[in-house]
């Protein structure tokens with residue numbers, strides 16, 4: 322049994338959960354569930370980044386204390402993850418007392434070791450991004466994400482000597498000591514480091530400007546800069562430094578998922594901090610794109626914002642998990658429109674998986690008295706041995722695992738699950754016509770075909786489980802077999818062809834996906 326520690330970024334608590342948050346978190350949840358399924362010891366961390374100027378300002382605008390403000394936002398995120406069926410092991414918040422203690426301890430150590438020194442900084446700072454900008458990042462002098470001119474800042478601050486780590490980080494990334502995926506991101510950060518190098522970075526703010534932050538332990542006039550505080554969640558989320566048990570078990574992260582906007586700060590600030598702390602580095606960072614809608618950036622003014630929670634209310638959590646991962650190609654941007662979503666629900670869920678499942682179960686009800694028949698292998702017609710699920714079972718699962726561990730969620734879903742497992746077997750029903758075999762009275766042949774289809778359906782439930790856990794277990798109930806308990810599942814035994822026992826009585830057949838009016 323190996324350990325698997327996966328993180329999402331902690332989300333900045335300045336607004337409600339949106340589709341980008343949902344994408345990262347669902348992607349992490351799928352991997353976490355898959356690793357639990359194969360028997361790994363999993364820790365899945367997500368949470369909230371709750372300090373900083375922008376939150377302070379938003380709370381003031383709404384006449385709330387920052388604490389009240391972030392408490393409300395944290396509740397909406399927790400609710401969102403509940404609705405999307407996200408099974409995290411910890412939801413870390415940077416206002417948690419233990420996190421605050423941990424940050425103070427690290428900052429003090431870095432200060433004592435000479436990695437943090439008092440100085441001044443002059444920098445372009447975008448309040449919207451909570452990030453410094455280099456001139457080359459600006460478009461016509463403005464932040465490309467916020468279309469505002471960054472503020473030029475010049476004030477006293479404690480600086481983290483990040484410039485020391487440039488060569489080390491280059492070596493680490495070039496030699497895959499931290500694997501950056503996809504390759505385009507790796508190349509991008511290498512050329513950034515080679516072109517611009519690394520500057521020292523302010524790790525504090527004057528408290529009179531930013532009071533909503535963690536006090537610097539060695540200077541009461543300063544609070545900790547928000548990134549310096551936030552990145553440490555990946556450690557404090559394991560209970561470190563107070564309680565080292567989970568840290569010893571799970572550190573370092575096997576993979577850290579993030580959207581492309583925060584990749585650079587991870588590759589520079591976060592890795593530099595770990596090097597200064599002499600902590601082991603994460604094994605991998607996976608950087609994904611954004612969703613557009615109808616080819617345009619989602620925005621309130623265009624009116625094309627897709628709210629993932631409204632989709633859950635309409636289509637159910639499993640479909641939303643599915644559509645997010647199916648419509649974004651690993652490493653690229655994805656596009657979603659409400660029309661496309663409705664179309665995919667109808668085609669893939671109602672007509673695809675839902676229809677296949679009910680066809681198979683109804684034939685077993687009708688032709689085999691609701692009992693899974695004997696598998697009469699030798700009597701079953703194999704129409705295309707290259708596409709036959711039974712003949713290619715090992716190859717199917719090998720490809721499934723290869724694609725999933727390479728984050729090619731869209732390939733797992735479209736190619737393996739919906740094409741090979743569902744469409745091909747649906748075609749098989751059309752071609753073998755079990756209803757005609759039944760009329761001809763060739764029971765052995767009929768049972769062989771029915772067994773093959775029912776076993777295919779059982780295999781499908783395992784393949785879809787990490788993505789659509791509720792649907793997988795609903796199908797299993799209807800098949801009359803045990804639900805999947807991801808913490809207790811003999812994966813490599815279960816995926817062997819033929820696990821469905823003849824004689825099993827199937828359950829009550831119910832529609833999996835209701836028709837939805839549009």
Ligand SMILES: [Zn+2]
Nearest residue numbers: 447450464467
């Ligand atoms: Zn900005």
